[in-house]
Amino acid sequence: MTGPARVVIVGAGLGGLRTAEELRARGYGGALTLIGADARPPYDRPPLSKKVLTGELDDTGLRPDLDSLGIVLRLAETAVQLGDGVLCTDAAEYPWDALVVATGANPVTLPGGGEQRVLRTADDALALRERLTPGTRLAIVGAGWIGAELATAAASRGCQVTVVEAAGAPLAAAIGAEIGGQTAPWYAEAGVDLRLRTAVASIEPGGIALADGGWLPADLIVTAIGVRPAVGWLAGSGVALDNGVVVDAGLAASVPGVYAVGDCASFWSGRFQRQLRVEHWDSALHSPEVAAANIAGGRDRYDPVPYFWSEQFGRMVQYVGWHGGADLVVWRGEPTAAKWAVCFLATGRLVAALTVGLPRDLLQARRLIEAGAAVDATSVADPGVAIRDCARE
Numbered sequence: 241m242t243g244p245a246r247v248v249i250v251g252a253g254l255g256g257l258r259t260a261e262e263l264r265a266r267g268y269g270g271a272l273t274l275i276g277a278d279a280r281p282p283y284d285r286p287p288l289s290k291k292v293l294t295g296e297l298d299d300t301g302l303r304p305d306l307d308s309l310g311i312v313l314r315l316a317e318t319a320v321q322l323g324d325g326v327l328c329t330d331a332a333e334y335p336w337d338a339l340v341v342a343t344g345a346n347p348v349t350l351p352g353g354g355e356q357r358v359l360r361t362a363d364d365a366l367a368l369r370e371r372l373t374p375g376t377r378l379a380i381v382g383a384g385w386i387g388a389e390l391a392t393a394a395a396s397r398g399c400q401v402t403v404v405e406a407a408g409a410p411l412a413a414a415i416g417a418e419i420g421g422q423t424a425p426w427y428a429e430a431g432v433d434l435r436l437r438t439a440v441a442s443i444e445p446g447g448i449a450l451a452d453g454g455w456l457p458a459d460l461i462v463t464a465i466g467v468r469p470a471v472g473w474l475a476g477s478g479v480a481l482d483n484g485v486v487v488d489a490g491l492a493a494s495v496p497g498v499y500a501v502g503d504c505a506s507f508w509s510g511r512f513q514r515q516l517r518v519e520h521w522d523s524a525l526h527s528p529e530v531a532a533a534n535i536a537g538g539r540d541r542y543d544p545v546p547y548f549w550s551e552q553f554g555r556m557v558q559y560v561g562w563h564g565g566a567d568l569v570v571w572r573g574e575p576t577a578a579k580w581a582v583c584f585l586a587t588g589r590l591v592a593a594l595t596v597g598l599p600r601d602l603l604q605a606r607r608l609i610e611a612g613a614a615v616d617a618t619s620v621a622d623p624g625v626a627i628r629d630c631a632r633e
């Protein structure tokens with residue numbers, strides 16, 4: 241493979257590391273620099289809210305043999321500005337011929353002078369774990385994916401957990417209140433106090449000031465209300481930004497030679513005919529394949545069926561597709577049962593599915609979505625019919 245002489249990758253998380261790996265796997269022999277603000281070598285984030293918090297795992301490092309990649313690795317170094325062919329960090333300048341933005345996303349925080357933690361980095365998780373001791377009054381703001389996983393781990397460690405959520409149901413923003421609402425009983429089962437329709441005014445020393453004037457005392461407060469793409473350092477660079485780095489189907493940004501992957505990339509999805517930004521592990525794993533191919537002069541397109549999973553309250557929740565354009569929701573099984581699913585159809589085609597404890601349904605749904613298959617809604621509603629057999633001829 242030929243390609244540009246110097247490739248600089250900004251962000252040493254999964255997306256950044258995978259870009260370096262994919263470039264080398266494709267035979268790229270030029271200079272490769274990987275720059276990351278975190279002091280740790282690249283590590284995996286999903287276990288941080290699961291096995292790291294429960295104490296089953298300490299280290300989630302992604303690649304012990306980094307040296308074999310032949311990269312210049314600059315850790316604890318933050319990109320601050322992108323100029324014409326030169327990247328400036330807080331320590332040095334790096335000329336580039338191709339540049340990959342893989343800076344991920346940063347948690348949103350709330351106003352107030354009290355101590356609020358977030359859960360994004362390995363240091364966040366390890367420090368939090370130290371505080372998850374029996375009887376600790378933990379208040380979590382946000383009943384999203386991270387909030388639910390943290391509540392699961394903290395309850396299992398004997399904390400008194402309260403989750404406050406402004407919406408009327410957990411996961412309302414991600415999958416809608418009706419479906420997210422089915423997970424509310426899981427909190428109670430685990431002994432977690434879930435307070436819905438409870439907005440936070442500010443985080444104060446010793447507790448949370450609620451918008452309705454109430455007060456929630458807490459020893460430990462974690463804000464888990466979502467993330468924003470970490471792209472502020474690109475302001476003024478000419479790289480178009482709109483909910484992340486705006487890239488085309490080939491992951492190329494508006495400035496020639498610049499690409500974006502993972503959480504920070506808002507890419508054009510031909511499949512769903514819109515810009516999509518996916519904050520999930522699978523996207524950081526696979527989007528670098530396309531960026532690397534195109535840096536090498538290829539014309540690959542990134543057009544995934546998005547996928548993610550969450551492990552909460554003893555359940556495996558999986559989601560595949562994009563349900564934004566769905567016009568029909570089909571329930572598959574009783575949501576009070578241990579295993580159930582919901583399928584989303586648009587003009588008769590399966591476009592997304594959420595499964596609880598049904599990995600086979602998830603896999604089969606993924607294949608039908610990839611194929612753009614039309615399905616029979618009555619069969620989809622029948623858990624006795626395999627999802628793959630719901631496709632119309």
Ligand SMILES: Cc1cc2nc3c(=O)[nH]c(=O)nc-3n(C[C@H](O)[C@H](O)[C@H](O)COP(=O)(O)OP(=O)(O)OC[C@H]3O[C@@H](n4cnc5c(N)ncnc54)[C@H](O)[C@@H]3O)c2cc1C
Pocket residue numbers: 250251252253254255256275276277278284285286287288289317318319320342343344345359360361386470473501502503504518519520521522524547548549550551
């Ligand atoms: C606690 C937790 C649990 C998760 N669980 C799941 C799960 O169960 N399932 C799932 O599908 N997804 C999960 N995710 C999401 C998944 O981990 C992310 O989608 C994935 O890590 C994104 O990878 P990335 O490389 O795009 O970004 P990141 O992993 O965020 O990496 C970006 C890197 O860029 C660095 N950086 C940022 N700004 C700069 C800068 N200016 N200069 C230099 N470096 C910079 C950061 O320090 C960071 O190391 C979870 C995320 C978290 C935080």
